[in-house]
Amino acid sequence: MANHSQFGFQDASSPIMEELVEFHDHALMVALAICSLVLYLLALMLMEKLSSNTVDAQEVELVWTILPAIVLIMLALPSLQILYMMDEIDEPDLTLKAIGHQWYWTYEYTDFEDLSFDSYMLPTSELPLGHFRLLEVDHRVVIPMESPIRVIVTADDVLHSWAVPSLGVKTDAIPGRLNQTSFITTRPGIFYGQCSEICGANHSFMPIVVESTPLNHFENWSSLLSS
Amino acid sequence: QSFKLLGFLDVQSVPCARESVLYGSLGSLVVGLGHFLATSRVRRSCDFAVGGFISTMLGYWFYCRYNLAQKRIRQRMLKEGMKNRMLFEGSYLDPERKQTGDERSDS
Numbered sequence: 654m655a656n657h658s659q660f661g662f663q664d665a666s667s668p669i670m671e672e673l674v675e676f677h678d679h680a681l682m683v684a685l686a687i688c689s690l691v692l693y694l695l696a697l698m699l700m701e702k703l704s705s706n707t708v709d710a711q712e713v714e715l716v717w718t719i720l721p722a723i724v725l726i727m728l729a730l731p732s733l734q735i736l737y738m739m740d741e742i743d744e745p746d747l748t749l750k751a752i753g754h755q756w757y758w759t760y761e762y763t764d765f766e767d768l769s770f771d772s773y774m775l776p777t778s779e780l781p782l783g784h785f786r787l788l789e790v791d792h793r794v795v796i797p798m799e800s801p802i803r804v805i806v807t808a809d810d811v812l813h814s815w816a817v818p819s820l821g822v823k824t825d826a827i828p829g830r831l832n833q834t835s836f837i838t839t840r841p842g843i844f845y846g847q848c849s850e851i852c853g854a855n856h857s858f859m860p861i862v863v864e865s866t867p868l869n870h871f872e873n874w875s876s877l878l879s880s
Numbered sequence: 881q882s883f884k885l886l887g888f889l890d891v892q893s894v895p896c897a898r899e900s901v902l903y904g905s906l907g908s909l910v911v912g913l914g915h916f917l918a919t920s921r922v923r924r925s926c927d928f929a930v931g932g933f934i935s936t937m938l939g940y941w942f943y944c945r946y947n948l949a950q951k952r953i954r955q956r957m958l959k960e961g962m963k964n965r966m967l968f969e970g971s972y973l974d975p976e977r978k979q980t981g982d983e984r985s986d987s
Binding site for chain 1: 893894
């Protein structure tokens with residue numbers, strides 16, 4: 654989850670998010686180079702006397718056409734690589750259905766026996782000591798770590814969005830439509846997210862909590878819940 | 881505490897950023913000063929200094945990030961290899977066991 658006054662990304666917990674963070678750093682470095690150039694040109698212009706002597710500017714026209722093209726290529730190539738990488742769906746080990754309601758999520762694991770549950774936010778009055786306000790839920794989404802997980806997201810009433818920033822996942826939940834996304838968690842842990850599409854009065858109070866555990870713990874949990 | 885260059889680039893937490901900016905500054909100094917010593921033209925030397933800063937910074941950035949990406953790939957392969965070694969040790973898939981088995985059959 655994010656710390657107070659956090660401005661940057663959360664630590665990446667999936668390979669896609671690692672790539673996104675790297676691309677973001679790369680884009681910022683290109684932005685720094687461009688800002689340095691613009692600041693320098695601005696300083697030059699401020700020191701220059703105003704004149705209208707220029708009639709022919711072939712060289713500068715060439716420079717300010719080619720340089721932006723190079724900048725666009727430097728940004729577009731890694732961006733497209735990640736975009737196509739995000740669309741790759743390996744054979745998933747588990748399919749999870751996330752259904753958005755006003756104002757809670759329902760999760761269905763239909764690969765096993767009929768395993769499904771609702772996930773409501775824990776009210777602040779019932780929050781155990783040391784837990785996170787407005788982020789904890791009564792039933793977490795438990796998944797096995799280092800396994801490709803497919804999530805099918807939909808909604809029951811209005812638009813919602815299933816988002817977990819540290820996994821690099823955000824998928825709209827649209828009534829009457831099934832949207833698919835997939836991810837792999839690289840390490841065990843608990844990853845928090847919040848509904849990311851305005852859906853009414855309690856839009857800020859329907860969080861998502863994904864718990865990534867080793868496979869044997871996941872099997873114990875699923876057999877416990879099924880019984 | 882983080883130090884953000886121009887208010888947005890956190891040079892301490894972004895890998896390769898600090899070295900890129902420092903090498904860029906050094907490159908800018910070398911190119912700008914060198915051009916001034918050669919031509920005694922202040923204005924043009926400043927232009928070369930800025931150009932030198934941008935090209936050295938971006939040049940080192942690409943080089944460093946490429947090496948970092950290769951290291952990460954090798955790290956992932958190593959991690960996978962260690963996991964597989966622990967998983968297959970003693971089984972018929974263990975490559976070390978296969979080797980000793982062949983030696984025995986030869987003798």
